[in-house]
Amino acid sequence: xxxxxxxxxxxxxxxxxxxxxxxxxxxxxxxxxxxxxxxxxxxxxxxxxxxxxxxxxxxxxxxxxxxxxxxxxxxxxxxxxxxxxxxxxxxxxxxxxxxxxxxxxxxxxxxxxxxxxxxxxxxxxxxxxxxxxxxxxxxxxxxxxxxxxxxxxxxxxxxxxxxxxxxxxxxxxxxxxxxxxxxxxxxxxxxxxxxxxxxxxxxxxxxxxxxxxxxxxxxxxxxxxxxxxxxxxxxxxxxxxxxxxxxxxxxxxxxxxxxxxxxxxxxxxxxxxxxxxxxxxxxxxxxxxxxxxxxxxxxxxxxxxxxxxxxxxxxxxxxxxxxxxxxxxxxxxxxxxxxxxxxxxxxxxxxxxxxxxxxxxxxxxxxxxxxxxxxxxxxxxxxxxxxxxxxxxxxxxxxxxxxxxxxxxxxxxxxxxxxxxxxxxxxxxxxxxxxxxxxxxxxxxxxxxxxxxxxxxxxxxxxxxxxxxxxxxxxxxx
Ligand code: ADP
Ligand code: MG
Ligand code: ZN
Numbered sequence: 001x002x003x004x005x006x007x008x009x010x011x012x013x014x015x016x017x018x019x020x021x022x023x024x025x026x027x028x029x030x031x032x033x034x035x036x037x038x039x040x041x042x043x044x045x046x047x048x049x050x051x052x053x054x055x056x057x058x059x060x061x062x063x064x065x066x067x068x069x070x071x072x073x074x075x076x077x078x079x080x081x082x083x084x085x086x087x088x089x090x091x092x093x094x095x096x097x098x099x100x101x102x103x104x105x106x107x108x109x110x111x112x113x114x115x116x117x118x119x120x121x122x123x124x125x126x127x128x129x130x131x132x133x134x135x136x137x138x139x140x141x142x143x144x145x146x147x148x149x150x151x152x153x154x155x156x157x158x159x160x161x162x163x164x165x166x167x168x169x170x171x172x173x174x175x176x177x178x179x180x181x182x183x184x185x186x187x188x189x190x191x192x193x194x195x196x197x198x199x200x201x202x203x204x205x206x207x208x209x210x211x212x213x214x215x216x217x218x219x220x221x222x223x224x225x226x227x228x229x230x231x232x233x234x235x236x237x238x239x240x241x242x243x244x245x246x247x248x249x250x251x252x253x254x255x256x257x258x259x260x261x262x263x264x265x266x267x268x269x270x271x272x273x274x275x276x277x278x279x280x281x282x283x284x285x286x287x288x289x290x291x292x293x294x295x296x297x298x299x300x301x302x303x304x305x306x307x308x309x310x311x312x313x314x315x316x317x318x319x320x321x322x323x324x325x326x327x328x329x330x331x332x333x334x335x336x337x338x339x340x341x342x343x344x345x346x347x348x349x350x351x352x353x354x355x356x357x358x359x360x361x362x363x364x365x366x367x368x369x370x371x372x373x374x375x376x377x378x379x380x381x382x383x384x385x386x387x388x389x390x391x392x393x394x395x396x397x398x399x400x401x402x403x404x405x406x407x408x409x410x411x412x413x414x415x416x417x418x419x420x421x422x423x424x425x426x427x428x429x430x431x432x433x434x435x436x437x438x439x440x441x442x443x444x445x446x447x448x449x450x451x452x453x454x455x456x457x458x459x460x461x462x463x464x465x466x467x468x469x470x471x472x473x474x475x476x477x478x
Pocket of ligand 2: 013
């Protein structure tokens with residue numbers, strides 16, 4: 001047997017914060033980045049005798065996720081207590097959904113090498129997050145700000161077959177979550193967490209092999225690396241006559257390997273039972289229709305539309321639609337039909353994304369409003385400024401917040417297209433370089449660039465190169 005006679009089987013469990021202002025069962029702020037234990041109350045501290053009250057907006061966001069992933073919303077779902085002991089869980093149980101989740105089924109479509117494939121979902125359910133332990137050298141602290149922050153867990157079927165597909169799935173899921181405004185999907189900040197289940201089996205087999213679960217993955221790159229490592233480890237083990245043990249493993253980013261954390265607990269260890277302090281969650285048709293009516297266009301639809309209606313390629317489309325704000329900006333540049341889709345696409349992919357990445361700010365803070373950028377691009381189109389000058393102007397606009405026209409005027413970036421002025425400069429150069437002119441006329445075509453350069457120099461680099469080319473060609477021919 002070789003590694004190529006095995007097939008990897010992967011299922012992902014993603015936990016993602018919902019972008020509510022308050023927590024799932026109390027009025028405390030759900031915001032990230034407050035001082036330790038600033039956002040707490042008796043409910044989220046798990047004091048005895050307090051009562052949880054469900055945040056309706058969290059339910060609405062969860063429904064948006066469900067509709068975006070074609071998942072079947074259940075008219076009745078039930079919150080349950082999942083019991084375990086941990087210092088960041090003062091109640092001794094987490095309120096989650098178990099037997100009757102909010103949604104069942106659904107799928108996420110991923111593109112892998114030009115083909116698109118559906119990764120089916122098992123379920124989507126709501127739950128509260130736990131607090132956070134902070135381990136110091138000789139002691140540990142607990143911050144309960146995160147305790148009670150709303151989460152949805154999105155569980156895939158084991159339909160994923162490679163590390164690259166897992167990456168594609170996660171990117172698509174994150175794009176969906178951001179488009180519908182359900183979550184920001186920031187993995188580094190713990191907004192979007194992924195547990196990876198991996199097994200291998202002989203190709204052609206329908207049976208599932210024993211899986212391991214890998215936790216502690218806080219970047220897409222680590223997810224892909226951990227899967228690749230784990231597939232190799234399991235195949236090697238089986239090839240040596242061993243067996244895979246069902247267990248939870250941790251990814252160690254420094255040593256780039258997974259290692260055992262604990263043997264996997266079973267559901268009955270959690271003693272799930274219905275939460276007696278919350279009624280079953282009923283979703284009526286009216287509520288679902290209201291959410292459906294407010295759904296935005298989804299990334300997959302937008303990609304199709306950009307390719308079909310705007311003539312963009314798959315690569316450009318993928319970059320432009322990954323983030324809703326970027327896609328919106330690109331489309332706003334097209335408003336009024338002044339700027340072509342290729343020009344707008346190139347500008348967004350190079351200049352806009354460059355500034356967003358360099359500044360690390362949200363798009364709307366990093367770059368001028370699209371209407372202002374459109375004015376600049378129109379200047380390029382009309383030959384008022386060169387493309388390079390426009391790039392400089394754009395950087396200055398982003399920093400100073402000044403309008404395009406003001407920046408172009410202040411920096412003296414406008415090109416001279418005045419034919420009389422350019423013709424005069426051309427004549428001067430031709431007169432001064434009579435020897436080279438003779439060589440050119442005798443057939444040294446390459447000298448043309450030299451003349452262009454001289455004219456540009458004479459005009460301080462501001463002449464419209466198109467006009468310079470036309471006039472020079474005319475003058476040198478005669
Ligand atoms: P557990 O009870 O261990 O949490 P679940 O059945 O709830 O397992 O599945 C958790 C995740 O593991 C799901 O995403 C599922 O698709 C995936 N999964 C289940 N069995 C396997 C397997 N044999 N190999 C890979 N992934 C699997
Ligand atoms: Mg599980
Ligand atoms: Zn609270």
